[in-house]
Amino acid sequence: MQISLPQSARLTDAGSDTSLSAVEIEAKIAQWQTLLQGYGATRVVITADSSISWVLADLACLSAGLVLTALPTYLSDAQRHSVIKSLEPDLWLSDTPVLDPACSLLDEFDGLLLYQRQVQSAVVVPAGTQKITFTSGSTGAPKGVCLSLHAQLDVALGLKARVERLCEGPPRHLCMLPLPTLLESIAGVYAPLLAGGEVIIAPDTLRGFAGSRLVKPQALLQLISTIQPKSLILVPELLKLLLQAAEQGWVAPQSLQFIAVGGAYVSPALLQRAAGVHLPVYQGYGLSECASVVALSDTAAKMASDTVGLPLSCRSVEIIDGELVVNTPFLGYLGQDGSASDKVYTGDLAEFTSQGELRILGRRKNLLINSFGRNISPEWVESALTDSGLISQAMVFGDAEPYCAALVFAHPTVSDAAVAASIASVNDNLPDYARIVRYQRLEQAFSTTDGTLTDNGRLRRESINQKYAADIISLFANQLSADVPVTGEQYDLLSHIA
Incomplete structure (x- = not known):
């Protein structure tokens, strides 16, 4: 498919003077396509920080019909190995040296290293697959979602039409989320470019990120103030940062016309706070299996409501036995015939309002979705904690929170130092979004007697939530430690903003 962009489309690097016009973008895409096809690429993996070259390589694969997998830089070594093994790519693009004996360096182009990878075994992907996006993984092994070109462009065009009704003039979008995030690549890159807008890319350091953690919120706020974008896409935790800064006196750019928030549960109270400081926040809902966005609130009067708006024009939805179901062709998961x-059964309980909008009521299963939109199976982390042998029982929390916390029980003969060391060891083998940042050691074990365990030894989660409500609240209160990821509360947010 030949990509043709409106004449006004632009790609800009926030950290340099580099800015490409539509003609230059198309020429660069053609160069990348020639390069990739010249090396016989069929399945491409990219592991790199956000950059214009990242976007161009992505668009080249889209244009050439090559299967592309974009991996976040924050994946653990074990997760990355699992993905590579399941995918068996033949070309690997990276902005840092790839230490893999199966890889040999071929070339360097536009700041990215191109590695030929020796394929160990044949991998069959579903017919029509153009992109494989790996979810953050509710367990240790991320799941590969196979998407067609058609599915991605349907969503991009649906968003283009929706946002054009909300914003004046061509879009000017600043990418806040890592580019491997499907929501950012489709809604933050494809849609604005197809609308003839400007997409501004910033690397992790300019956005104040290290891995999946925001370590310098002042940098993020300064970037927004400097760039003066019209639109942003945020996860709830980043929205909280903007709200906190605005409530402390930070003045959001008057250029902002549209802030989409999604990826995890957004409370009505958070949206009401946004309305209170005049931030134009619109809530959305989606999932990877549906090529990201399914529904989006699209009128200012509904910005502080508890709905996620109307489904996009390309999405037909229904509710079956209380569960939201999206009627859309899904190619399937990599390696799962x-x-x-x-x-697509979403696993989310939902209802329609009288106006036909969607209201999400909660998760059907126990899956935790943190405030950055990362999926975490509590059973996975709990098992890792108890596998050490020192910790007998554990229950993990973190739904709609910026980090994970746990209640743990260890035999009284086990010292506090040993418990701490055990948790630290477990954390070393977990991706950063699943690590236990805070925990409380219990004096009594969960038991059938007090109703916190079932007869076969499983956790009664609701009973534990009720019994230890105060303790759980304390685990997420006073988030002042530098070890707590991405709250921003430990900073004077205005101290470094001009």
């Missing part, structure tokens, strides 16, 4: 379907 029979996972293709014409219906």
Whole structure:
């Protein structure tokens, strides 16, 4: 597919004077396509910080019909190894040296290293697959979602039409989320470019990020103030940062017309705070299996409501037994025969309002979704904690929170120092979003007697939540430690903003 952009489309690097016009973008895409096809690429992996070259390589794969997998830089070594093994790419793009004996350096182009990778075994991907996006993984092994070109462009065009009704003039979008995030690549890159807008890319350091953690919120706020974008896409935790800064006196750019928030539960109270400081926040809902966005609130009067708005024009939805179901062709998961379907069961309980909007009521299962939109199975982390042998029982929390916390029980003969060392050891083998940042050691074990365990020894989560409500609240209160990821509360947010 030949990509043709409106004449006004632009790609700009926030850290340099580099800015490409539509003609220059198309020429660069053609160069990348020639390079990739010249090396016989069929399945491409990219592991690199956000950059214009990242976007161009992505668009080249889209144009050439090559299967692309973009991996976040914050994946653990074990997760990255699992992905590479399941995918068996033949070309690897990276902005740092790849230490893999199966890889040999071929070339360097536009700041990215190109590695040929020796394929160990044949991998069959579903017909029509153009992109494989790996979810953050509710367990240790991320799941590969196979998406067609058609599915991605449908969503991009649906968003283009929706946002054009909300914003004046061509979009000017600043990418806040890492580019491997499907929401940012489709809604933050494809849609604005197709609308003839400008997409501004900033590396992790300019956005104040290290891995999946925001370590310098002042840098993020300064970037927004400097760039003066019209639109942003945020996860709830980043929205909290903007609200906190605005409530402390930070003045959001008057240029901002549209701030989309999604990826995890957004409370009505948070949206009401946004309305209170006049931030134009619109809530959305989506999932990777549906090529990201499914629904988006699109009128200012609904910005502080508890709905996620109307489904996009390309998305037909229904509610079956209380669960939201999206009627869309899904190619399936990598390596899982029979996972293709014409219906995507989301696992979210939902209802329609009288105006036909969607209201999300909660998760059908125990899956935790933190405030950065990362999926975490509590059973996975709990098992890692108890596998050490020192910790007998554990329950992990973190739904809609910026980090994970736990209640743990260890035999009284086990010292506090040993418990701390055990948790630190477990954290070393977990991705940063699943690590236990805070914990409380219990004096009594969960038991059938007090109703916190089932007869077969499983956690009664609701009972534990009720019994230890005060303790759980304290685990997420006073988030002042430098070890706590991405709250921003430990900083004077205005101290470094001009």
